[in-house]
Amino acid sequence: MDKEQFIINAFLNSINGDDGAIVDNWCFSKDLFFENVHFKRSWMSLEQIASKALLINISDAIVMNAKPKYALLGLALPKNLSKAEIKALQKGFLNTAKKFNIKIIGGDTISNHKIDISITLISEIFKKPVFRKGLKIGDLLAFSGNLGQSLKGLELLQQGKKLSPNHRFIKPKIRKDFFYEIAQKLSCAMDISDGLSKDLSRLLKINNLGISWYKNLNSYELYSGEEYEILFAFNPKYENFIKQCAKKHKVKLNIFGQAVKGKYEFVGKEHHF
Amino acid sequence: MDKEQFIINAFLNSINGDDGAIVDNWCFSKDLFFENVHFKRSWMSLEQIASKALLINISDAIVMNAKPKYALLGLALPKNLSKAEIKALQKGFLNTAKKFNIKIIGGDTISNHKIDISITLISEIFKKPVFRKGLKIGDLLAFSGNLGQSLKGLELLQQGKKLSPNHRFIKPKIRKDFFYEIAQKLSCAMDISDGLSKDLSRLLKINNLGISWYKNLNSYELYSGEEYEILFAFNPKYENFIKQCAKKHKVKLNIFGQAVKGKYEFVGKEHHF
The missing domain is CATH 3.30.1330.10 (PurM-like, N-terminal domain)
Incomplete structure (x- = not known):
């Protein structure tokens, strides 16, 4: 440990x-x-x-x-x-x-x-809370927005450059209205503060499950911390509803895998300051 | 300011x-x-x-x-x-x-x-909260315990000496049972974290009142911070009840003044690390 x-x-x-x-x-x-x-x-x-x-x-x-x-x-x-x-x-x-x-x-x-x-x-x-625990086999795993900007911003800062006031690293985007609307259909959720890979490993571990990947994510997407986008999961029957909500709130929806039996170990490196 | x-x-x-x-x-x-x-x-x-x-x-x-x-x-x-x-x-x-x-x-x-x-x-x-506000003209002002030990302990530490595990500076005494028993009779209360003189000046200021002193306190009593004894006030009609409670809980009771019209300005120096 x-x-x-x-x-x-x-x-x-x-x-x-x-x-x-x-x-x-x-x-x-x-x-x-x-x-x-x-x-x-x-x-x-x-x-x-x-x-x-x-x-x-x-x-x-x-x-x-x-x-x-x-x-x-x-x-x-x-x-x-x-x-x-x-x-x-x-x-x-x-x-x-x-x-x-x-x-x-x-x-x-x-x-x-x-x-x-x-x-x-x-x-x-007000309604029911959403926990990290609750993931079921077959649930779709998704995150909101584009990951990687926070780490890219950090790299620029470390090179002595400046970021614009609206850059993700300066001002996290909070997906309040989108999340409140989809919350009742979610199995579990958490925010991405230590990078998708690290936070996903925590989510899967607490639920004793693994992941079948739908797409290859690059290292910025996997390891960028302080994104404050949302990692969440839902039963496939809610996929259309969640896609509609994402469209309505102009939030990019990334369904990147499915919960399966097994384990997922975090192996990368955390990249945040 | x-x-x-x-x-x-x-x-x-x-x-x-x-x-x-x-x-x-x-x-x-x-x-x-x-x-x-x-x-x-x-x-x-x-x-x-x-x-x-x-x-x-x-x-x-x-x-x-x-x-x-x-x-x-x-x-x-x-x-x-x-x-x-x-x-x-x-x-x-x-x-x-x-x-x-x-x-x-x-x-x-x-x-x-x-x-x-x-x-x-x-x-x-569980019952009613006790605030800093609520002091009335004529209320008796009191503090629990002996003040000064925390500052004396700090001075010893700064000379490179050690304190016993039960010294006030290491382990504040919390007057829980005594306080809960007298709370309903109090006009106001606060703990003494920055020294009696400083904390008293805050208490009096928030209540727009001054103090008529009953006794001279020495500079350790006035300026020792991090005491975590209690500064409180009550109507004189509760004096006997509060004295009895202090006796029952073996807490030294110091009635040191009375609230009067006027102002009290903090003039000393805060002595805490």
Whole structure:
């Protein structure tokens, strides 16, 4: 067992291995977004940093079929940030919160030598939640959108280039309306944060199943992390419905395989910062 | 306005300025516990670090009169931690969670160059919550326990000395049973994390009141942070009841002043790491 899995098992698997934890009608999720772990300050504006920190948490809630309602912000901020810089962070949080109808209700701020953000999202389950568990033999496996852009953007940043404000790496696309519409027909879902291959291996492992591939995916598609597209599965009888929803919401639908008996081992390399 | 208050106003005061945020019957609280901000690894064992990280969050929930039920752990951990070190952290979290009947239901782990812990606690409100707001003219102001030990411990650590495992700085005393019993009679309460003087100034400011002092407190009592004793106020008619409860729970009760019209400005210096 690798150390990452050891840590996950030690702390987090007591109830679930999901993007969020469900208690009554609530979904609780928490993601860390740390300077020099997830971003460099030279790559993004402070407004973009705050916005992405919140978006990656929103992504977790949405793939559970939960509607984000409240957020707690944990902010570790350098003492030498100016008031203008603090206002830029504030703007990123508030604008993104507003767009998703989220109220910031509390949190904690401390001084630190770098910008480390920890967000907890409290989301409401209106219908039934969608878990990572639930995959059945014969289910079709699919992901939304085009994968690979996040890794390509990271490579450009590491070469000292700049990305446009709408680049995937700066501003993840959240497939809220599409996902809420298809959620009731899904067997399982999760967001793609560590790359399709790594996240697929987790999804299949938790369900004790393997995959029969429909197409060859390139290494960008397989290994690009921080995509925040959605990996999901459904019974083939819902294929037409899901295709129609994808068309309606202008989301590219990629049905790339089918769940079968067997195992799928992650063998590639995670490519994210 | 100082920058700390600027940050608090920018992000956290949209609903409250309390230790926890109340939504329906739930209290949500979040505290960060960061290496080289709140602790040095040479000062405490990993088990003690994990335990204190959870205890300071539990303290927030209890002073709102909420019962901690669930926790989300955000763990930023160095890659070079050994499995034995990870197990020591795990032991600290699990033992403390068990003592307070808390289930760890999820979170996030990432690699970082130091140990930074962010905990969210989800607590249930069984009766009425106690807020920072609610102080009335004539209310008696009190704190539990003896203040000053935390700062004295910090000074010893900074001189390279060691503290015993039961020292206040290592293991805050949580006055759970005492607080739950007196909570219904209190006008307001908060825990003492930044020193009595600083926290009192916040309590009085939010209530637009001042204090008439009953006794002179020394600078350790006024400025020692991370005490996690409770600052609270009550109508004088409850004085006997509260004295009896303190006696029953063997908690030292210090009635140090009375709320009056006026202002109280914090003028000292915060003494915590």
